[in-house]
Amino acid sequence: MDACCDDPDYDYAASIAGRAMRSMAEQGIPPTPTNFAIWFQYFAGGQDDLRNAIDLLIDHNRPFDSKTNQNLFETYIAPKVSAVVTSTSERLHGLMGAAKEFLTTAIADNHSQMQAISEVADQGKSGVDPKALVAQLMNELARAATRATRLEAGFAEKARELDVIRDSLSKSEERARTDTLTGLANRRALDEFLRKAQATADWGEPLSVLLIDIDHFKTFNDSFGHGVGDQVLRLMARVLREKVGAQDLPARYGGEELIAVLPGADLAACTETAERIRRAIAESKITRRSTGEVLPNITISIGVAQYRSGEAIADFIERCDRALYLAKGGGRNRVVTEIELDRADAAS
Template identity: 30%
Template sequence: MLVSEHDYQRTLEYSFAALGMLKRAKIPPYPHFYELCYTYASGINEQLNERLNMLLGEDNTLSMENVLQVYREFFDNPSDLESRLTSVSQEMSSKIDAVNRAMDDAIDTAEGYSGSLDKAEQQLLGAVDQEALRILAKQLLHETQKMQEANKNLEEKLKVSKQDISSLKRDLDTARRETMLDPLTKIANRKSFDQRLKQVLELSKKTGTTFCLLMMDIDHFKAFNDNYGHQTGDQVLRLVAMTVKSNLKGRDHASRFGGEEFAAILPDTDIRGARTIAEKIRKAVHAKELLKRSTNEKLGRITVSIGAAQFRHEESIHELIDRADGCLYTAKRCGRNRVICETDEEFRKPKVA
């Protein structure tokens, strides 16, 4: 799989940060320890980061004991969401099995009743005196009552099971939706972005329409995190996420692409329209003044750099992302806090090595 220059640089930074954490703590870079620190550096698991931040010492390092503890907590066991999905699936399967058993019982009862009717029919074809007819009628009444009772029980079980299954289906749908959300910012995650971009691209090729992609990155986020701490950094991520989402509309799709980078898919939008939306987002982010919640200290304003590219019908998803990423990096290179589109001269002119 091809990797854009931006993705390569970002993952390289996460790798260095993870190795730095292990080195400071004198913890061997075994794959499972590296996975833990890389996940922390990337910021994709809010709960893990909060847990590690609580355990970091004054020198910003971890102990082997802490690393083992957090690894067992987050990687040895399934996540709460995975547990919920498994639990709901198992419960739904159990309810369906109960319905099947109730149906089997009803079928057995119906077959028995049918056999009783056949037997009664044979008896009636022969010579039957009054007493035998009375006994036969009594037996048929008893069998009919059994059949009515069985039908009533089945109806009640099906009614309860239908309610239970509907409730479980709602729980399952909720859990599935949560798998498509970033736990920190509560907007769509990378998985949701990948699925949506594929859908929009395929529809665009089918209908001949176009769309644009915005790639956004918070300026100087690492320095901000280092100066004010991860909790304030998380506050910044949530603020930017909500600002991006609130400045989109209709079928536009906002997501956290990874780390401090966000993306927006803009269906039925050309590059001019994308620039307008991107500038609106950039100005809205810059207009917000950040306060440290614990002290009400003013931390200044944050800014974002944005790159915009329009889909070309002959290209792949990777090529579109790579071009939008290139525009984003041009915005960074040109001073940050700006929008660069693929049609801008700054992006089209040869890059200086």
């Protein structure tokens, strides 16, 4: 995954897009925007129901005709895009309508109150009994207080509804930043975190990254199935979360690759963390949930790099990626840093 531009999403997106287009061509599927959205999401992962539906169609040699493609889009893609937006829009529209009604009522009540008090004042000039005037004035003030209390209660209720909407939007935003399968941060959240961390690192604070790839994952997946493969990825995510610090960001980089960004950690500290992760995975036991069968141990390869002030994030990640592939080329189940990468480059 050599980076070719400053956007760290480029290679990943291009890879997924290429696989999607090749599969669509193999299945004879027209490359329309809606069809592309289906297959891009299929290869990007994170939506198990879509993947299971497509795998089932392929296993049964079902054709991907226009009706099937449309059903896939409407069932698995369109609802994800529009449901939250539509629901939130409708609720906000209702709240704004209610607020407008409350304000209109408040203005009308205020006008009526001022008119009533003015009439009481006019009666005072006409020599009406002061006791009667005081009684009328107290009555108008009581009515005004009742209306104000009612309006305040209405506004308080709508404010609570607004809090619910705000919470819903916050949770929706969190889901948009989270990988569905692993529960880790996704590429969007990763990019945002890296940009902020880079700003601090350019002032001299160390910043390191470790990039993880599961050894022989395709063979493992082919042998034991996608369900077990997903179980392995969830195990990886759990170990990664446990081994990094609270200030660090563990994320899914793409496919079977995971990444962790460690602000404040130099190369040595990041390498120690990477080694703890490697050992924990190598010592883990994986049991097939459906049968209780104990599966072969898995291992991981890890590349580690430290940010160099002023460099592009893409170059930073690319250097870590090269260290990872040096680890895989050197026998796997090991941690390789950019120092060893530099040595290998000097020797070649």
